Structure formats: C-alpha cells, structure tokens
Amino acid sequence: MSVLNIIKIGGNIIDDPVQLDAFLEKFSALSGRKILVHGGGKIATRIAADLGIEAKMVEGRRITDAPMLDVVTMVYAGLTNKNVVAQLQKHNCDAIGLCGADANVIKAVKRPVREIDYGFAGDILADSINTLAIKKLLEAEFTPVFSAITHNGLGQLLNTNADTIASSLAVALSQVYEVSLIYCFEKNGVLLDVNNDQSVIETIRAQEFQQLKDNQVIHDGMIPKLQNAFDAIAKGVSNVYIGNANNLHLYQQRKFGTCLIA
Amino acid sequence: MSVLNIIKIGGNIIDDPVQLDAFLEKFSALSGRKILVHGGGKIATRIAADLGIEAKMVEGRRITDAPMLDVVTMVYAGLTNKNVVAQLQKHNCDAIGLCGADANVIKAVKRPVREIDYGFAGDILADSINTLAIKKLLEAEFTPVFSAITHNGLGQLLNTNADTIASSLAVALSQVYEVSLIYCFEKNGVLLDVNNDQSVIETIRAQEFQQLKDNQVIHDGMIPKLQNAFDAIAKGVSNVYIGNANNLHLYQQRKFGTCLIA
Numbered sequence: 096m097s098v099l100n101i102i103k104i105g106g107n108i109i110d111d112p113v114q115l116d117a118f119l120e121k122f123s124a125l126s127g128r129k130i131l132v133h134g135g136g137k138i139a140t141r142i143a144a145d146l147g148i149e150a151k152m153v154e155g156r157r158i159t160d161a162p163m164l165d166v167v168t169m170v171y172a173g174l175t176n177k178n179v180v181a182q183l184q185k186h187n188c189d190a191i192g193l194c195g196a197d198a199n200v201i202k203a204v205k206r207p208v209r210e211i212d213y214g215f216a217g218d219i220l221a222d223s224i225n226t227l228a229i230k231k232l233l234e235a236e237f238t239p240v241f242s243a244i245t246h247n248g249l250g251q252l253l254n255t256n257a258d259t260i261a262s263s264l265a266v267a268l269s270q271v272y273e274v275s276l277i278y279c280f281e282k283n284g285v286l287l288d289v290n291n292d293q294s295v296i297e298t299i300r301a302q303e304f305q306q307l308k309d310n311q312v313i314h315d316g317m318i319p320k321l322q323n324a325f326d327a328i329a330k331g332v333s334n335v336y337i338g339n340a341n342n343l344h345l346y347q348q349r350k351f352g353t354c355l356i357a
Numbered sequence: 358m359s360v361l362n363i364i365k366i367g368g369n370i371i372d373d374p375v376q377l378d379a380f381l382e383k384f385s386a387l388s389g390r391k392i393l394v395h396g397g398g399k400i401a402t403r404i405a406a407d408l409g410i411e412a413k414m415v416e417g418r419r420i421t422d423a424p425m426l427d428v429v430t431m432v433y434a435g436l437t438n439k440n441v442v443a444q445l446q447k448h449n450c451d452a453i454g455l456c457g458a459d460a461n462v463i464k465a466v467k468r469p470v471r472e473i474d475y476g477f478a479g480d481i482l483a484d485s486i487n488t489l490a491i492k493k494l495l496e497a498e499f500t501p502v503f504s505a506i507t508h509n510g511l512g513q514l515l516n517t518n519a520d521t522i523a524s525s526l527a528v529a530l531s532q533v534y535e536v537s538l539i540y541c542f543e544k545n546g547v548l549l550d551v552n553n554d555q556s557v558i559e560t561i562r563a564q565e566f567q568q569l570k571d572n573q574v575i576h577d578g579m580i581p582k583l584q585n586a587f588d589a590i591a592k593g594v595s596n597v598y599i600g601n602a603n604n605l606h607l608y609q610q611r612k613f614g615t616c617l618i619a
Contacts, residue, residue, distance in 0.1 A: 116512075142431075146407050165436055169404075173435015174427055177506060177514055181458040185512035189490075191453075191460045196443040198453045198499055228451075231497045237460055244439060250378075250447035252439055 195245030217253025224267035385448035457507030479515025486529035
C-alpha cells in the first residue's frame with residue numbers, strides 16, 4: 096500500500112500568521128500523498144462577538160446554535176480554509192479545501208439531544224468517511240485540506256471537532272493506504288518531565304502507555320490525546336506522531352516528536 | 358467532444374432560501390457534466406455592516422479593501438458556497454465547492470491601480486483558468502461549484518465578478534468540451550417588449566444582435582450581458598442561454614429562455 100500522511104494543526108498556529116506560513120511551507124515540502132486537517136482558532140469567537148453572537152459553552156464544550164454555525168462555517172470553511180489553501184498554492188502544494196459536504200467526504204450525524212443540546216454539532220460514525228471520494232482526489236494528485244465543518248447529507252452543515260476528523264480520516268483511509276497520523280502542537284512531543292521541553296519520549300508502544308499512565312509519568316492533559324491515538328492504531332493506523340509544528344521538516348527524517356506504535 | 362453545461366446563478370436567488378433550494382433541485386436533475394457558478398447576494402453587505410465595515414463603492418463598483426476581502430471570503434467561499442454544496446448533496450448531486458485557490462483552478466491578477474484603487478479585485482487573464490485541474494474534477498464525476506473568490510498564486514485571495522468567472526470558464530473549457538453557458542436570472546429571457554414577460558426572443562444570432570441594438574429593440578441593461586455572451590461565443594463557446602432560474606428544468610428540453618448562437 097502507498098503511504099499517506101495526515102497532518103493535524105491546531106488553532107494556536109492558525110491564529111499566528113507568521114508561524115502558520117512557516118508551518119505551511121514545511122507541510123508543502125513533505126513528499127508523497129498527504130492531507131491537512133486544521134482547527135478553528137480564536138477568529139470565530141472574535142467574529143461572533145463582533146456580530147453580537149454570544150459563545151455558549153457547557154462543560155467546556157461549545158454549543159453550536161444556528162447563528163454560531165453560520166459563523167464557524169464562514170470562518171473555518173471560508174476565511175481560514177481558503178487562506179490556508181492560497182498559502183499552500185504559493186508553496187507549490189496543489190491544495191484543495193474541503194468541508195464534509197464537498198464531494199460528500201464526511202457525512203456526520205447531528206448529536207442526539209440528551210442532558211445537553213449541543214445544537215449543530217456533528218458526530219462522526221464508522222461509515223462517515225467517503226474513502227472513495229478522498230482517494231479520487233489524492234490519486235488526482237490534489238492535497239485535501241479539511242476544515243472542521245461536516246454535513247448530514249440532508250442539507251444541514253454541522254460543526255465537528257478537528258481532532259476527531261483527523262483520527263476518523265486516518266482510520267478509514269488505512270483501508271487503502273499505509274497511514275501515519277501526525278498531530279502538530281506547541282510542545283516537542285510527549286514529555287517525561289512536563290517542565291523540560293527536551294525530555295521528549297521518542298517512542299511509546301501501546302503496552303508501555305498503560306505503564307506510563309499507571310506510574311503517572313504522563314501529564315493528565317495528554318492522556319485523552321494518547322488514548323485516541325492508540326485507539327486509531329488499534330483500528331489500523333500504522334503510527335501516530337505528536338510533535339511541534341515548527342519541527343515538521345524533521346518528520347521525514349524520523350526525528351519528529353513522539354512516535355506511538357502498536 | 359463531450360457536452361459541458363456551465364450555469365451561473367445571481368445574487369437574488371442566493372438571497373431567497375426557498376427559490377434557491379428549488380433551483381438547486383433543478384440543477385441537480387440536469388444530466389451530464391456540469392458546473393455551477395454563484396454570485397454573492399446581499400449577505401456579505403449585511404455582515405460587513407454588522408461588523409462595522411463600510412461598503413465602499415466607486416462608480417457603482419465595490420472596492421474590496423482588506424476587511425471587505427475577509428468578509429466576501431467568509432460569505433462567498435464559506436457560508437454561501439458550503440450551504441449550496443450541502444443542498445446539492447441532498448439532491449444527490451456530487452458537488453465540490455471551490456474558490457480559485459482550490460486546486461489552483463483560477464489564478465487572477467490584482468487589478469492595477471490607475472485612477473481608482475479597487476483594492477483586492479482580481480482580473481482574469483487569458484491563461485487564468487486551470488483547464489487541466491477542472492477536467493480532472495469533472496472526469497472524477499464531481500460537479501464543481503465556484504464562488505467568486507480567486508487567488509494570485511502568491512498567497513493572496515482576490516474578489517472577482519461571478520459573471521466574468523462563468524464566461525472565462527466557458528471560454529477556457531471549450532478547448533476540451535462542447536460548452537453551453539447558461540445565465541439564470543429573474544426574467545424569462547431577452548424580451549422583445551421589456552414590459553411583457555412572455556415576449557421572449559427564442560434565438561439571437563450574432564448578426565441579428567447588431568440589428569436589434571441598432572433598432573433599439575433590446576433594453577439597455579441587457580446589452581453588456583449580450584455583448585459578453587457573443588464575445589464568449591466568438592471565443593469557442595457553443596451557445597449561451599439567458600433565462601429564468603425557475604425554468605431551468607426546461608433547459609434540456611430546449612425550452613429555456615433565449616439562446617444566443619454564432
């Protein structure tokens with residue numbers, strides 16, 4: 096199977112134009128088939144505030160009511176996605192920006208209302224990813240760039256977590272490619288000592304993860320991220336990397352962040 | 358050569374959700390290869406006003422300063438384009454939304470500053486259209502949906518007139534397809550009597566156009582539209598239709614609006 100790298104960048108890089116352009120240049124330089132998934136950043140919150148739309152949060156999670164859905168659609172799938180694509184084209188990467196409705200690439204379901212009504216939040220199911228359509232784009236030598244907007248197939252756009260999109264794409268596409276999933280964030284990797292940015296753990300195997308959790312070596316905030324990564328590996332993803340966006344140019348030299356494997 | 362229909366819808370349909378959905382259902386039902394180009398509508402002006410951004414006009418033309426470029430990118434390439442694509446997917450049309458930066462489909466140049474500085478307005482040149490990329494998408498059986506945002510290849514997004522995008526696409530793609538260009542608007546076609554909506558002229562040949570102008574039969578406002586259409590025909594487009602968006606279902610029965618031919 097051919098190799099496919101799926102790279103996720105978070106909102107803090109999106110919010111910093113200089114860092115973002117440096118990152119996109121490094122992303123463009125990666126050889127082979129690749130996909131970019133980007134988070135939202137703070138722009139949506141700022142524009143919502145400027146439009147007098149109140150950001151509603153319940154237990155740290157954003158509630159996507161209809162006005163907020165319009166804002167995140169404008170910002171994530173419009174302003175951010177198109178500027179990222181234009182920058183990538185500048186760096187000779189033949190990017191094509193997508194939300195889940197485009198080519199029907201990701202069909203999510205509106206989160207059922209239980210104790211909390213999350214509004215237009217889209218949950219990804221096992222069959223949400225249109226592997227065939229994404230493969231067509233990749234084989235046509237385009238580089239898909241995903242924003243965190245999906246649709247339900249019935250005309251309704253939905254807001255979906257970008258980390259979830261990245262891992263769901265990785266799992267689904269591992270049926271047709273040898274997939275590496277690369278989470279770029281502001282730390283150098285998973286750290287043995289949270290206060291020492293040089294204490295990066297090079298490799299963590301699934302069985303070691305349990306040990307590291309038991310011994311409380313891994314910082315609490317990292318545990319859900321790593322758990323999701325190992326879940327993706329259990330479902331067919333070859334490996335997951337977690338590292339600093341500024342170091343992405345070291346990835347193909349295998350000197351990037353922490354590598355998680357089965 | 359295979360047939361390709363390029364359909365342009367204007368802002369007044371975009372602004373009316375009920376009319377828009379009816380139109381998109383008819384568009385979805387058209388058989389064969391097709392492209393949709395959509396204008397902007399009044400949403401961008403409203404959102405700009407809500408954000409405290411003043412719409413600058415000179416001689417009836419919008420000046421796209423940096424804040425306004427962000428707004429039109431959000432609205433045209435985000436909110437409008439993604440909602441149109443989601444509706445088309447609902448109607449089983451495998452739409453993929455594009456701005457000019459996506460797959461580098463349209464590379465425009467920033468309008469040179471002479472008497473007026475139009476800001477981030479993008480002019481389309483003879484080699485602006487990436488025929489190969491659009492052909493790849495069409496042959497992969499996607500239906501491209503173009504918003505009126507382009508890029509300059511150097512990372513800068515630009516605002517470009519949607520009518521111009523439609524005719525430029527038609528001319529460029531007539532090298533590889535037998536192209537019909539269909540302008541949908543609120544009238545039934547080119548009218549012999551502007552006050553009688555039933556007085557549609559069925560066919561106008563290029564040589565008749567000059568006569569109709571000389572005899573002042575054609576309403577002034579229609580002349581630039583028709584001139585552009587005949588220019589496109591002179592450059593290889595097979596024919597141009599002008600008719601009512603509500604009648605698009607009659608197009609493949611050849612009962613739609615006015616047909617302009619060489």
